[in-house]
């Protein structure tokens with residue numbers, strides 16, 4: 001039957017840290033507080049980034065540039081990309097869920113370096129505000145989130161320099177976070193807990209953090225060189241002074257391709273936590289999952305030039321990067337088949353968390369298929385820098401990662417608040433998001449194939465109808481956040497009381513009170529050897545078998 | 557089985573592409589149909605599996621127990637590692653072949669020297685300068701086996717227009733005219749920032765990079781007027797940076813060329 005633990009009451013230890021809601025505005029070193037700070041702060045930036053997306057889609061309702069001036073359009077586009085990547089996806093899938101969950105999963109009371117952790121978070125709000133304020137002070141950067149020179153060195157310098165500054169701060173935050181996760185997973189594991197017994201999200205965060213630590217410094221170095229070119233008129237990337245613009249692209253994508261895995265590997269990990277609980281089955285193929293994460297990390301470092309197939313790269317390079325890129329589909333495919341096998345034969349609860357996770361599977365598969373197509377040089381030469389690519393990466397980043405963020409919020413909300421979210425509103429949210437998302441981005445594949453380039457404020461009138469369709473989808477997506485926002489706020493006060501473990505989950509974050517006490521557990525941390533020990537053995541299936549299993553040895 | 561046949565049918569019969577107007581466009585479309593078929597099969601298969609599982613294995617109100625405790629299945633896992641690996645390898649080799657047929661594997665630095673018999677008043681290749689290869693059929697064999705000389709055209713991209721200079725006639729045009737059935741060789745340079753020369757109907761795109769001349773070779777086939785689009789963000793009017801390419805049949809091209817030719821006027 002339901003596993004019941006000795007209830008763990010609130011802890012009343014004197015503390016220098018503020019308590020109550022004020023601690024969320026403080027330099028708290030509690031990993032759970034920091035996790036929530038990341039989440040809420042990231043979500044606020046998501047709303048800003050969403051408003052910017054709304055402005056872009058409004059401009060594109062008509063083929064003329066008539067909604068805002070052209071240079072403002074480019075600023076909006078640059079801010080949208082930068083905010084969504086550096087202030088929403090990366091901080092939330094890494095910082096928010098990583099901080100909240102990793103210490104639980106390794107059986108620790110906090111992260112390895114709590115103060116560094118707080119510093120990492122508190123770099124983000126100022127960096128974000130700096131970025132946004134550049135729009136009002138001097139005009140924001142206009143060269144896209146990729147900031148290719150010479151465009152980035154010839155447009156208004158102040159906006160570009162502020163952009164570089166804020167991306168450097170965000171990169172720093174992300175490196176601090178990465179170091180912390182690596183140290184926590186490797187060094188703070190509870191005695192007796194082996195690496196291959198960790199929940200999958202730990203592996204995902206380990207892989208992601210390795211990518212962060214290896215590649216973000218390259219971005220930082222590149223952007224510093226770029227700022228020298230702007231401010232001190234050096235010639236690293238200035239062909240007039242003997243520089244080379246393509247070198248920037250190599251350096252930039254050496255970070256930014258791994259960055260796409262920094263955005264998606266943690267999401268893979270989160271889905272691997274959510275599905276087994278709600279399907280009441282073990283995660284299928286634990287070991288192959290771990291190996292595929294590591295394969296993705298290694299391959300992810302050697303595929304960057306697939307963003308540069310039209311930049312005049314030598315043929316052998318194109319061939320190498322085609323093959324390396326296409327091969328990423330193999331470990332990625334393994335993970336997807338494993339999830340499908342996890343669903344198979346389960347007792348699947350069709351709640352919002354599962355719906356969003358399955359939405360993720362469907363969207364990501366489409367994004368992966370277009371990704372493999374894009375990896376083929378001859379195919380890419382036609383659609384590079386068109387709306388086809390825009391569709392591809394939104395299927396991955398929105399249809400993949402953002403769907404997982406929502407699934408995770410539905411899954412862990414009871415843990416964080418002690419109350420359940422409203423399921424009806426949750427399913428409505430899923431339905432609106434899924435339809436809106438596909439309506440917005442599926443038609444963009446066609447646009448790209450038929451001749452609409454990306455990053456344009458005006459376009460050939462023959463594309464008007466499809467663009468309007470896409471904008472209608474964007475409107476639906478905007479509307480879909482309303483039931484979600486209402487649900488999250490309303491349920492915090494009036495939601496059904498969840499109890500400590502409403503899903504009967506086995507991973508350690510559920511083996512404590514909801515919300516958990518400071519330092520996570522009253523007594524000693526539980527030792528969970530089988531985080532996915534759900535399910536009944538095949539030979540017992542016809543008995544009215546118990547739910548859950550007591551394969552862990554808790555609180556020993 | 558139905559899935560595979562259906563996917564193949566969709567891949568072969570649903571056309572998402574614009575008209576084809578260059579020699580490599582049909583080759584490209586062949587690749588596209590293969591990728592589209594494989595993609596459709598995979599996508600429909602997986603969506604089908606997800607929906608089937610969600611319905612078939614949903615938890616009914618009376619059920620309190622867990623699902624099956626299956627933790628893995630090595631042969632199955634090897635199977636779905638091997639099959640995608642083979643598919644990906646096949647796709648990779650196939651697209652390599654396509655790329656080769658489109659002329660993409662011709663070595664770098666070939667510049668325009670394969671089109672040796674060029675009467676060019678201003679030699680385009682300063683010695684030792686690196687010309688970066690794009691894609692495109694490098695040398696077309698004529699029926700009798702000899703190479704047909706490509707029509708050389710110099711493209712200058714700047715904010716926010718393309719200029720086309722015909723060195724054989726020493727004139728500049730704002731619209732690109734090319735003769736159907738003859739190879740064309742574009743030598744492209746940017747004055748300010750990066751642009752990209754894209755003709756969707758040719759399925760060809762090449763970045764135009766300041767400080768690094770690039771070449772793009774192709775053979776137009778279908779007479780008509782097609783858009784030239786700048787595909788690399790180059791500033792506020794990037795969206796308006798469009799032009800057109802007119803593929804003329806050889807006679808009208810000749811007429812147009814002679815009407816603009818300044819060298820002959822000087823000769824006369």
Ligand code: HEM
Nearest residue numbers: 260263264306307325368371372374375384385389393396
């Ligand atoms: C199956 C795996 C994937 C493959 C084979 C793949 C392949 C590609 C290729 C070849 C491009 C370059 C297209 C072009 O610019 O012409 C591209 C662009 C992009 N991909 Fe993927 N991709 C995959 C997965 C992902 C993932 C997991 C993410 C992010 C979470 C992602 C995000 C992006 C982004 C953001 C771009 C566009 C970047 C830009 O130009 O602004 N992709 N992908």
Ligand SMILES: [Cu+2]
Nearest residue numbers: 257304306307
């Ligand atoms: Cu990439």
Ligand SMILES: [Cu+2]
Nearest residue numbers: 786788790794
């Ligand atoms: Cu442009």
